[in-house]
Amino acid sequence: MPNPTNAKPRSSRIPMDYFRHADGWTRWKARLTWLVTLVGVAAVAFAMAAPVTQRSMASRGPLTAVHTAWNTDCAACHREDFSFSAELKTNSFGNPCAGGAMDQRCNNCHNGGFPLEGSEGGIAWAGAFHHPNSSPGSTTSCSGCHHDHNGTTANLTRISDAACANCHNGLESHAINAQALTVAPKVVNFVGNGSGSHPEFRAHKEQWTDPGSIKFNHSLHMSAGMGQNYTLKQVGSTDQQRYKNYSAGEKGLMQLDCAACHHLDSSSTPGGAARQAGGVFQPIAFERDCKACHSLGFTKEKTGEVVEAPHKVQPAELKAFVEASFAREFLADQGIVPAASAPMSLPPLPGKPFSSTLSPPDRKAFDKAYGTQVRGALTRLMSKAVCAECHHLEGDRQADNSISGFGDKPLDQLLASKIQTGLFKDGASKAPAAWLGNQSSPIPLVWQPKARFNHATHRAWDCATCHAQVQGSTKSADINLPKLESCQSCHGPARNEVSTLTPAIQGGARHDCLECHVYHQASAGLAGLGNSAWTDPRGTTKEHGTATRGPSR
Amino acid sequence: MLITGENFRPHVPWIIGCGLAALAAAAWFLAESIGLAAWPSGGSRVGLVLGLGAGLICWFEFLLWPRKKMRTWRIGTVQLWLRAHIWLGLLALPLAIMHTGFRLGGPLSAATIIVFVLVIASGAWGLLMQQLIPSRILDLVPAETIVSQIPHLSRLAAHDAARLVSAVCGDSQDDEPDNYDNYLVIGASRHVGALQGRVLMTRAAPQEPIPDSLVLRSYFQNSLKPYLLSGRAGFPGLAHSRQADEYFAELRTHMPVAAHPAIAALADLCDQRRQWDRQAWLHGWLHAWLLIHLPLSVLLMILLSAHVVWALKYSTHPIPFIN
Numbered sequence: 001m002p003n004p005t006n007a008k009p010r011s012s013r014i015p016m017d018y019f020r021h022a023d024g025w026t027r028w029k030a031r032l033t034w035l036v037t038l039v040g041v042a043a044v045a046f047a048m049a050a051p052v053t054q055r056s057m058a059s060r061g062p063l064t065a066v067h068t069a070w071n072t073d074c075a076a077c078h079r080e081d082f083s084f085s086a087e088l089k090t091n092s093f094g095n096p097c098a099g100g101a102m103d104q105r106c107n108n109c110h111n112g113g114f115p116l117e118g119s120e121g122g123i124a125w126a127g128a129f130h131h132p133n134s135s136p137g138s139t140t141s142c143s144g145c146h147h148d149h150n151g152t153t154a155n156l157t158r159i160s161d162a163a164c165a166n167c168h169n170g171l172e173s174h175a176i177n178a179q180a181l182t183v184a185p186k187v188v189n190f191v192g193n194g195s196g197s198h199p200e201f202r203a204h205k206e207q208w209t210d211p212g213s214i215k216f217n218h219s220l221h222m223s224a225g226m227g228q229n230y231t232l233k234q235v236g237s238t239d240q241q242r243y244k245n246y247s248a249g250e251k252g253l254m255q256l257d258c259a260a261c262h263h264l265d266s267s268s269t270p271g272g273a274a275r276q277a278g279g280v281f282q283p284i285a286f287e288r289d290c291k292a293c294h295s296l297g298f299t300k301e302k303t304g305e306v307v308e309a310p311h312k313v314q315p316a317e318l319k320a321f322v323e324a325s326f327a328r329e330f331l332a333d334q335g336i337v338p339a340a341s342a343p344m345s346l347p348p349l350p351g352k353p354f355s356s357t358l359s360p361p362d363r364k365a366f367d368k369a370y371g372t373q374v375r376g377a378l379t380r381l382m383s384k385a386v387c388a389e390c391h392h393l394e395g396d397r398q399a400d401n402s403i404s405g406f407g408d409k410p411l412d413q414l415l416a417s418k419i420q421t422g423l424f425k426d427g428a429s430k431a432p433a434a435w436l437g438n439q440s441s442p443i444p445l446v447w448q449p450k451a452r453f454n455h456a457t458h459r460a461w462d463c464a465t466c467h468a469q470v471q472g473s474t475k476s477a478d479i480n481l482p483k484l485e486s487c488q489s490c491h492g493p494a495r496n497e498v499s500t501l502t503p504a505i506q507g508g509a510r511h512d513c514l515e516c517h518v519y520h521q522a523s524a525g526l527a528g529l530g531n532s533a534w535t536d537p538r539g540t541t542k543e544h545g546t547a548t549r550g551p552s553r
Numbered sequence: 554m555l556i557t558g559e560n561f562r563p564h565v566p567w568i569i570g571c572g573l574a575a576l577a578a579a580a581w582f583l584a585e586s587i588g589l590a591a592w593p594s595g596g597s598r599v600g601l602v603l604g605l606g607a608g609l610i611c612w613f614e615f616l617l618w619p620r621k622k623m624r625t626w627r628i629g630t631v632q633l634w635l636r637a638h639i640w641l642g643l644l645a646l647p648l649a650i651m652h653t654g655f656r657l658g659g660p661l662s663a664a665t666i667i668v669f670v671l672v673i674a675s676g677a678w679g680l681l682m683q684q685l686i687p688s689r690i691l692d693l694v695p696a697e698t699i700v701s702q703i704p705h706l707s708r709l710a711a712h713d714a715a716r717l718v719s720a721v722c723g724d725s726q727d728d729e730p731d732n733y734d735n736y737l738v739i740g741a742s743r744h745v746g747a748l749q750g751r752v753l754m755t756r757a758a759p760q761e762p763i764p765d766s767l768v769l770r771s772y773f774q775n776s777l778k779p780y781l782l783s784g785r786a787g788f789p790g791l792a793h794s795r796q797a798d799e800y801f802a803e804l805r806t807h808m809p810v811a812a813h814p815a816i817a818a819l820a821d822l823c824d825q826r827r828q829w830d831r832q833a834w835l836h837g838w839l840h841a842w843l844l845i846h847l848p849l850s851v852l853l854m855i856l857l858s859a860h861v862v863w864a865l866k867y868s869t870h871p872i873p874f875i876n
Contacts, residue, residue, distance in 0.1 A: 014702050023701035025840055029847055036848035040855040047661070048859070058863045060658040147591055149659075166587070 060149035064156050067148060077105045077148075106142040130519055133181065138167050138174040145519075157514070161189065164513040169196065182432075190511040191492035200484045203431070203447055209477040211429035213397075213420040213442040214284075215390050218473040218480070221261075225253035230293065239292035258463040258470070261289040264456055279454045283441045286311045296386060298322070298377040302329060309381055315415045318387075322377045326370040333369060334362070375411060382406065382414045394418040397426060429477075447481050451516040491515065554635045557684055563632075567640035575647045578603055582651045592654040595662075595864070604652035608857055610645040611669070614638055615854055618847075639680060646673050661863055665856040672849045679842035686839040694832040696825045703829045710822050711781040718773045721815045723762030759815070766812045772804055777819060784830040791823050792830070 022030070047057040055074045063071050070076040145163055146156045165188040167174040172185055188196035199205060220227050232240055232247040232254060247254045262281045284290070296309040307325045309318060358366060381387055384405030393406055394417065406414055423429075423444065425436050439445060464471065466482040473480055494508035556564050585599040586592055593600045617638045621631065649669055657663040690697060698706060779787030791797045801820045805813055 014699060014705070018699065018702055021701075025836075025843075029843055032844055032848040033851050036852045037855070040852045044855060044859045048862075056659075057661040057859075058659055058866070060656070060662070160591075162587075 062152050063148050064150070064154045065152045066156075068152065133175045133177060134167065135174055135176050158512075159514055159519070161513050164517075164519075165189075190513070190515075191488050191507075198484060201448065201481060203479055203481055204483055206430050208431045208479055209429045210444065210479055211423040211425065211431055211436060212444055212476060213392055213422060213424055215392070215476050217475070218470050218478070220474070221256055222258075222471060224255045226256070226293075230254045235292050236295070243292060258467075263288075279452070279456070280446060281455065283445060284443055290390075294386075294389060296381065298380050300326070300329075301373055301376075307377075309386075314418050315382065315387075318381060319374075319378055319415050322374050322381070323366075323370075325377075326366075326374060330366050330370055334365070378415065379411055382411065387419065392420040392424075394420045396420075397424050397428070447479070452518060453516065554632070554639065554680070554683060555687075556639075556680070564636060564640070567636050571640045571644040575644055578606075578648055578651060592656075594654045594656075595652050595658075597654075600652050600654060603648045607645045607648035607652055608861065610641045610648070611853060611857055614642050614645070615850060618850075639676075642673060642676055646670070661856065661860055665853070665860045668849055668853045668856055672846060672853050675842045675846040675849065679846055682839050682842060686835050690832060690835050690839075694828045694835070696828040697832055698829065700833055700836045703833060707782055707784070707826060707829070710826060711778055714773065714777060714781055714819055714822050717815050717818055718769055718777075720759050721763050721766050721812050722770045723767075759811075763809055763811045765809050768807045769804070769812065769815075773819075776800070777823065781822060781826050784826055784833075792827065794824070794827065797823055797827070 047053045052072060055072060058074065059071075062068075145159050148154070148156060169186055169188045171181055171183070172178040175181055178185075184199045186196050187198055190198045202208075225231070230253065231251050232243060233250045235243050235254070243254065243260070246256055246260060261284060265280055265282045286294075291311075296311060297306045298309065299306050307322075309321060313321065388406040393409075393414070396406075396417075397420070406417075409417070420442075422442055423436050423439055425433070429436075435449065458466075466486050467480050469478070470480045488507075488511075490507065490509040491511040492507040492509070493511070554560075582593065582599050582603065585597065595601065595604050617634055620626070620628070620634050624631065646669075649666060653662070653666055657666065776788045776790060780791045781787070785792040791800060797820065801816055804816055808816060
């Protein structure tokens with residue numbers, strides 16, 4: 001049988017146009033590409049069409065808990081359009097706080113007094129909200145430090161040390177006036193070696209002494225019997241219950257501790273330092289903390305009545321009070337008023353001393369009958385047993401203010417003098433004037449106004465752990481502030497060496513800058529939550545709500 | 554694209570250029586990070602520039618697709634485009650990661666960067682496969698053919714085998730009518746030195762059926778034909794050469810000696826079919842990455858476009874360079 005054809009057609013086994021027909025791989029690539037394209041476009045279109053999904057798609061994550069209310073309201077902080085040109089025209093780019101569109105929205109709520117105006121130390125606030133001497137270019141925008149969208153539990157205010165070190169590793173180049181720097185030019189860590197570690201506290205470094213005008217001997221008051229074999233029985237009856245834990249029975253010697261006089265401020269110090277609750281101690285109050293032992297009473301010879309003189313009065317006012325306290329007897333003696341209706345001690349006319357209301361003949365008669373008793377009472381009150389026990393005369397600061405008494409001045413001279421109130425600002429304490437000006441009490445309330453410290457959070461420690469020197473402090477001038485190393489015992493990197501503290505501490509507590517310092521209004525360290533009024537360095541006072549919350553919107 | 558051996562030289566300028574660019578970007582990024590509480594964000598000066606660079610590279614990478622479709626355009630050789638595609642794509646990865654500030658961000662930005670990383674990873678995998686697989690194919694598949702034509706060639710091989718079996722065993726009622734009684738044209742592999750290629754060989758068919766060889770038809774129908782048509786899936790017993798040797802050795806014991814040349818031809822056909830199976834498997838490794846790389850690249854372009862729109866709409870600062 002002949003071969004019907006040759007082998008050539010059989011050899012063309014692969015069609016010449018085979019490439020025109022897609023194989024499985026090509027078909028699947030096309031199918032998947034179209035599928036992904038459709039799904040992708042649909043997802044994006046859906047997200048863009050619905051405002052809620054549009055925003056949630058853009059969101060980097062949930063806002064922190066305090067901002068939760070704006071989780072779905074992007075426009076509360078962000079621009080939500082493409083209006084670049086309008087913002088370009090209105091923004092002041094050199095000032096991030098005033099310029100950035102988002103910063104402006106931050107300030108809608110957080111306009112807590114910044115950017116500050118005015119001047120401090122001769123340097124004008126130039127829009128900086130950290131320190132008047134910081135150059136505006138050294139400050140970033142709000143979101144430059146406070147990163148939100150990191151979850152509800154994120155802390156917006158716990159900024160890393162690197163942010164601080166950005167300027168504080170060489171403050172000279174970030175200051176408007178490098179010559180006016182009042183702090184160490186280079187501080188980059190709290191614990192470390194070399195020039196970048198935190199310096200010793202200024203009060204110790206500059207060897208301040210206490211500028212307070214109250215004489216006080218801590219060592220004496222913390223000793224058993226307080227140097228006078230003092231017992232509970234000698235305490236006023238109304239205060240015995242309060243002090244019963246400080247003695248072993250009525251006849252036991254009294255021995256006070258820190259808590260006997262120092263009471264944590266559970267809220268704030270109105271008009272004074274604004275701190276967290278428990279951050280500082282309440283100012284020492286004579287009526288609450290001293291009066292139980294330090295009576296201001298004097299005894300009338302005729303009646304044996306004990307009269308309690310008022311506190312916080314000047315000698316002239318004290319004299320008027322004492323004279324008035326004898327008014328009852330004098331008026332009754334003169335038959336002007338029946339003895340039963342005579343005033344007990346107050347002057348007959350409000351606001352006037354009793355003696356000034358008497359006619360000259362009556363005045364002479366009063367002096368004759370009661371002058372000796374009045375002078376006797378005043379002599380006691382002005383003696384080192386009463387007023388002079390704790391106070392100085394104005395402008396007459398004793399070199400050793402632990403010494404009692406006003407010296408050998410005659411009574412008339414003492415009565416014409418004034419008691420020192422507030423702090424001594426005579427330069428002897430070496431404390432700077434700005435610091436002295438921020439303290440309103442005769443006893444400094446806050447020794448480190450630029451730092452945050454909360455005594456309540458350290459309540460697990462005995463006071464002497466940090467304030468060990470108090471037990472031996474005999475002079476009012478002593479500053480019993482712990483030194484830096486005391487803080488560093490706990491606040492520093494964990495280490496193996498054994499601390500001298502009891503119990504032994506090996507570091508490990510937080511030691512970043514913000515553990516103690518604040519950034520905003522740092523030079524006005526007394527500002528902050530907890531104070532009803534806030535006074536900034538310019539001297540202006542704002543209601544705290546206005547300072548921190550801003551105007552109602 | 555091969556980047557090994559003598560093919561490496563054209564890649565050197567790209568490697569050096571992209572490496573230096575990546576180092577410069579990293580240095581700038583680190584410099585801008587000093588003193589910041591967190592890594593610079595995508596809206597920062599350095600973040601925006603790096604993001605812009607990565608985005609532009611992405612768009613360029615995507616243009617390879619139309620460039621391949623338009624092969625006749627005189628806009629650089631495809632080789633040049635491929636080199637740029639590889640090295641710029643790798644450069645875009647660190648740029649994009651630094652643009653994120655090492656944060657995933659919201660759903661859109663997270664999806665964008667994840668898809669981007671997958672695209673780069675699939676591309677890198679594909680590049681690796683391109684370095685390894687072709688040489689393996691050369692070694693393991695001397696009878697290499699066009700993968701898409703394997704089913705067609707398999708049918709032809711089965712048909713050739715059926716004609717050979719008919720010639721040996723005699724026609725049966727099940728056989729298809731065939732006019733090529735006297736000659737068989739079958740594919741065979743031939744070695745020439747170190748090379749092996751596939752050639753067509755014309756064999757003379759037996760003039761008469763060989764006595765006592767009917768058992769061959771049974772073998773053919775039950776195992777040889779299914780294997781030639783579908784490979785391993787049709788009859789796994791011939792998937793490995795050792796198994797096939799045993800199979801044909803057994804077949805020879807049942808067949809007269811005159812039929813042994815025909816059995817050798819059938820074994821040759823099965824060997825070709827085995828190589829095609831192996832080629833299809835290697836081809837899958839060589840091209841499977843494209844099933845991921847290409848669709849995700851398209852998705853990346855969509856997400857990247859949306860990311861740009863969103864970033865501009867909700868940007869923190871009016872001008873990112875200011876802060």
